[in-house]
Amino acid sequence: MMTIAHPTENSAFASSARITAIGSYVPEQVITNAEIEQLVDTDNEWIIRRTGIIERHKAASDQFTSHLAIAAVKDLFDRFPATSAEDVDAILVATTTPDMPFPSVASQVQQAIGALNCLAADVSAACAGFVTALQMANGLIMTGVYRKIIVIGAETLTKITDYTDRSTCILFGDGAGAVLVEAAASGAFLSSVATTDGSGGMQVYCNDDHKIVQNGREVYKWALSTVPDGVRKLVQSAGLQLGDLDWFVPHSANLRMIEAICERLDIAPEKALESVVRNGNTSAATIPLALDAAYKANKLQPEQLVALYGFGSGLTQSGLLLRWTLSSN
Structure with missing residues (x-):
């Protein structure tokens, strides 16, 4: 059985950050289990029994991870109007499916929302990426230089899914979620x-x-x-x-x-x-x-x-x- 080193415990860091806003976005197109049945040798009952998945969303051919990330952030701004892009100090995007190797998805989000004088970087840690980016945001806030950081998890996995592989094509979908992390006196x-x-x-x-x-x-x-x-x-x-x-x-x-x-x-x-x-x-x-x-x-x-x-x-x-x-x- 595979073993790993014990997790590094970082509980000593000061409680200095909190989530103050949230937003999300998934593409309109839906891939149902019935559609997957037409692609590979599987069926709805088997997919649900093994995974619990009923459906997943798929980005359009001209829709990429940056588009999903931007839409999630705009949803955040719409729902929390007190939040201003001008106040954002950093943008961290967790993704394994960037539009291209560079520029980063984060820089495209920065340009789209008009966040000035803003650090922007992508974080590649696969399915652990969003939490890893939250940890990084907390560390940046602890420096005292950064006060408001947008953290995004965004993927277009359907673009790298092999729809001839019945073991994986039933699993993956596209979507994005974003939170605003702010410095706080009591984190x-x-x-x-x-x-x-x-x-x-x-x-x-x-x-x-x-x-x-x-x-x-x-x-x-x-x-x-x-x-x-x-x-x-x-x-x-x-x-x-x-x-x-x-x-x-x-x-x-x-x-x-x-x-x-x-x-x-x-x-x-x-x-x-x-x-x-x-x-x-x-x-x-x-x-x-x-x-x-x-x-x-x-x-x-x-x-x-x-x-x-x-x-x-x-x-x-x-x-x-x-x-x-x-x-x-």
Whole structure:
């Protein structure tokens, strides 16, 4: 069984950041399980039984990751009008599917929203990318130089999905989620953990044909054997217990995987927030999409304890424990 080093515990960092706004976007086109049935030897019942996925969204041929990221940020601005692009100090975009090697997706978001004198950078940490970018945002805020940072998870995975591979084409979709992270006198970020085991990195990779290749069985075994311990360390390093959690937000790779992780942690499945059922696996976007769906449904309330935990290709994991600070709609 694959093993990894214990996560690095960073609970000593000062609580100095909090999430103050959120937005999301998914493309209009939907790929149903019935459509997948027409492409490979599979069926709706098998897909749901194995993954829980009902449908996923697909970007148009002329729609790329930057477009999704920009739309998510504009949704954030529309819903939280007190937020101004002029006040944004940095933009971090977590993605493995940038429009092109350079310029960065973040720089395209910067130009589109008109954020002046703004740091802009992409973060490549696959399905752990959004949480990793949140950790980086907290570190930037701790310097005292940065006050407001937009963190985005955005992917167009359908553009690199092999629709002849029945083991992977059922999984992936496109989408984007964004949050505004601000400095605060009393921060809400409580603890973090992070680890990488590069020896297993090729269990999920993009091949020379620019298509996703995944050893799903091995990734599933790795996640179930390592993620629960990472989540425990994340919570315990803040002096808390798993029972204190109001919500658990793991990477939405597969609904059955989420259920299995919850079982190993003795967390009630209804405490897990997901985005996979209606969006598929959107890699770096799964966690912000799950957060925004829960926020819109008035599930997330101020002062609730929320554990975010991303994991995936690398093999990498990133966790962040926070107090939710946004009031309901």
